[in-house]
Amino acid sequence: MRSRWPPCRVRHHRRCAYTARRDRPGRRTGACVARGYDPHEIEPRWQKAWDAADLHRADEEGDRPRFYALHMFPYPSGDLHMGHAEAFSLGDAVARYAWARGFEVLNPIGWDSFGLPAENAAIRRRAHPAEWTYANVETQAATMRRMGFAFDWSRRLHTSDPAYYKWTQWLFLQLYHAGWAYRGDASVNWCPNDRTVLANEQVIDGRCERCDAVVTKRTLTQWFLRITAFAERLLDDMAQLEAYWPDRVLNLQRNWIGRSEGARIVFRIEEADEAIVAFTTRPDTLFGATFFVLAPEHPRARALAERGGATADFDEYLDQVRRRTEMERLATEGRKDGVFLGVHARNPVTGERMPVYAADYVLMEYGTGAIMSVPAHDQRDLDFARAHGLEVRVVVQPPDTELDAASMTEAADGEGVLVNSGPYDELPWRAAKRKITADLAERGDGEPAVTYRLRDWLVSRQRFWGAPIPVVHCEDCGLVPVPEADLPVTLPERVDLHAESVSPLAADPDWVRVACPSCGQESRRDTDTMDTFVDSSWYYLRYCSPDRDDVPFDREAVRRWLPVDQYTGGIEHAILHLLYSRFVTKALHDLGHLDFVEPFTRLKSQGMVLMGGAAMSKSRGNLVEPRAILDEYGADTLRLTMLFAGPIEDDIDWADVSPAGTFRWLSRLSRLVDEHTGSGGTVEAGDAAAGADLRRATHRTIAAVTADFEQFKYNTAIAKLMALANAISDALRGGVRGPAVQEALDAVQVILAPMAPHVAEELWHRLGHSDFVLRAPWPTADPALLVDERRRIPVQVDGRVRDAMTLPVGASQAQAEEMARELANVARHLRGRRVARVVWVPDRLLNFVVADD
C-alpha cells in the first residue's frame, strides 16, 4: 500500500523509526527522525576507518606511559546481554579516556570459553561443545564490533584453545611442584544433577549455583589448591587496595576469608592414652566447659566410641548424618542431635571429666573438628546441653544482667568479667583470654591460634569441557606430573557426553591410556578437568603476549603492562574470580614469575541491568537485548543511556531509562554542530560578554567533567555536557558566533568520545578536524576562566533565604551588608527587629541573625 505521506527526505537508514512508522502505523515511534544524525550510517563508517588505521592496537614500543585497562572477559552463552553492554561501555570509557589522557593503552578482549553450559548444550544438540562455544563467541564478537568497543583484537584469546590451556596446565604444575596443588580426601559438595563436585564458593544456600539442585556431601579424592596458605596475605595485602577497590568488595572478601583469633587447647582423653585438640575463640570461658564435641567425621571419633563401648550408637549416628543433605543438616539448628561416645575429656584447668559427644553441629572442615562446649556462653552449646541434660556453668558475668545457669535459654556470648574461674576471677574477659592462653601455652596444653573460614580451593571437575589436569597415575610411581614439554594434554576430538556412570574423559579408554612419563609402563591419565575459575585466574597475564608458545607470558611485556591499572567487572565476581586471581598472582610471585603481588591496582564494579525491578530473562518475558536497541538507535545511544542512567555501581532498571531521550539529545547536539558550521565565518559577531560567558561555561565544564571521569561519575559528566550544550544553544540564539562556540563544541566532542565514540568522531570531523578524536588530547581548563567576576549571593534573615544579590567576587562584608539591607524583601523582614549578628561567608552567603526582644 502506498503511503499518502511524502517519503522522508532525510538521508537515513531504512530502520529509521520514521520509515518504520509509515510501514507500521500502530507502532509507537522512537525518536529516529533526526535530521543529520543517522547512527546506522555513521557508526559502521567510523568503525571501518578505525580498523583501517589500526587505531586501537596497543603499542609495545614507544615511550608514552602505559595503561592497562581490562574488563572481565565474558562467558560465551549466546549473544551479549544488556549487562555486558553496560559493563563494556564502562570498560571502553575507561580505556578511551586513558588514550585521551596521553597513555599507551592495552584494552584486550577474550573469552572464558570453557564451562559446563557448553557441555549441556552439546548433549542437547548431539554436537561437540566446541561448536556451540565458538559459534557464540563469534556472535558476541560481532555485537562487540557493532558497539564500537576499542579493543585490540589482535590479542584476542579463548581459554578453551589448546594454545591457552597448555599454560593453564603449566600453572597447575607450577602450583603442584610448589606443594600448593594436592590430592586429598574430603567431604565435598556434590551436585547430583551436574554430576560433578563443586567448590565451596559454588554452593549457594545448599544448592548448586548453576542448576539449583540440592547439593549432597560425598567423600572423594580430589585436587585442591592451597589457597588457605595465603589467607593471611590475602587479608594483609588488602591494605594496598583499600583506596582503589570498592569497600564493598574488600568487605565481602574479608567475610569470606573469615579470620578468627583464639587458641588451640589440648584435652586429654580419660579412658585412652591420647589427646584431642579443640579450637576456640573464647579461651576465657574454659572454666565453663562442661562437655566436649567431635565432628562425626573426626578421624578419632570411631576409635573413641569403640573405647567407650558406644560403637553401635556411633555407627548408626554417622550413617544417619552421612545421608543428610546440607539443607537437612542446617535444619537441625536449634534442636541439636548427637551421640555420647562413652569417654571423657579432662578439662586442663578444672581437672573435671567432661563427657565426649559426636554431633554434626561441629564441622570437620573448620578449626580442628573438635570443640570444648561452654553452654552458658555459646548458643549452640546451650541448645545441645538443654537437649541432653548437661551442666550449664556461668563463668563470664556480663555487666548488665544477672545470669541464672539453671534457667537461661540465651547464651551470654558477649563481654563480661570472669567468675567461677579460680585464679582468673574478676579479670575482664579480653585480659582473661590472653592470660589463660599464655598459661596453657606455658604448660604445653595449648597455644594461640588463628583459623579461617576460607577452605582450600577444590578444582577437580568430573566434566569434559575444561583443561585436563596434567597428571598421570602410575601403579609404581604414583602421581606423575606430565612433563612441561608434553603439554598441552589436549581433549579428545570425539566425545561421548552421555555416559552416566563415569566422567566423559574416563569413558574414553584410548584417551586415558598413556605411558608413565617416569617409568614408561602403561598408566592412566587423570580424568578430571579443572574448574574454569583456574582458566580465568591468570588470563590478564596472557594478554601481554598471547601468541608466545614457549612461555605463558613474556616477562618483559608483563613488566611493561602489569599490574592492571584499571579492572572493571561485575560485583558477582567479588569473591570467586577476584580472590582466585589474587591468590594465583601471589603464588606466581613467590615462584619468581612475577614481581608484584596484587594483579589489579584499581577495581570498579558496575551494577546489574534489570527490567521492571527483576533480572531479565526470556521466561519472565522481560528480556531486552542489545541488538534490538542497536537496531533502533545505534551503539552510541545504547552506551550513553547506560552511562547516564545513574552511578555506574548502582543497578539500572531499563524500565526507568529512556534511550529515546538519549537519541534526541545526540540529534540535538548534531544539529547544534551543523548550525555552528553553517553559520558562516569565524567572526565574533555576537555580544562579547555573552561569548565570554560561554567560554567560562566551557572551561567550568571541562574542569568538572574531568573530576567526574576520574571518579567514574559518567552520569554527572553527561549531565554537565548536556548543560553545556544548552548553554551553546542559548549562545547561538543570542547571536554568539565563532571561536567561543567552536571551542565549546570541540570540548564536547573530546569529552563525549569515550562514551559515544562514533557520533563524537563524526561531529569532530564536521567541526573541521582531520585526525581521529581519539588522538585529540583531553581539554584542559584555563584557570583564569574558572573564576567568576561576579556571583549571586543569597541573603538570609535568620537562616531563611529572603532574597539574593549579585556582587563582584571578593566583595567585602560591609559592601554586602549595605547592598543587602536595601533589598526590599530583606528590609521587610528586618523591619522592627534587631540584628544580633551577621554571618558572612565570602562570595557565598550573607545571613542576618535577628534577636527578638
Place this chain on the structure above:
RNA sequence: GCCGGGAUGGAGGAACAGGCAGACUCGGCGGACUCAAAAUCCGCUGCCCGCGAGGGCGUGGGGGUUCGAAUCCCCCUCCCGGCACCA
C-alpha cells in the same frame, strides 16, 4: 545474629568540604509550527495557601549540635547485599 550499603519530586538521579535542595534527563501540562500527526522549537512542572507580591511546609521517622543540616551526632523504622551450627 554479625558485617557492609541505602531511603531526596510522578521516575532515574544531582548537590565540592555544613551555606539558594531538586542540576541533567524522563514523564506530564501549555504554546508555536502543521490541513493533521510525527519530528522540532519555546515555556511551566516538589507540596500547600495566595489574584499577586509573597508566605508556610519539605531530603524515611524522632531528637540533638549550629546563625544555618539531605550533609555532623544519638535513637528508631524499612529496604538491599554479604556471611552464618565457623566454635
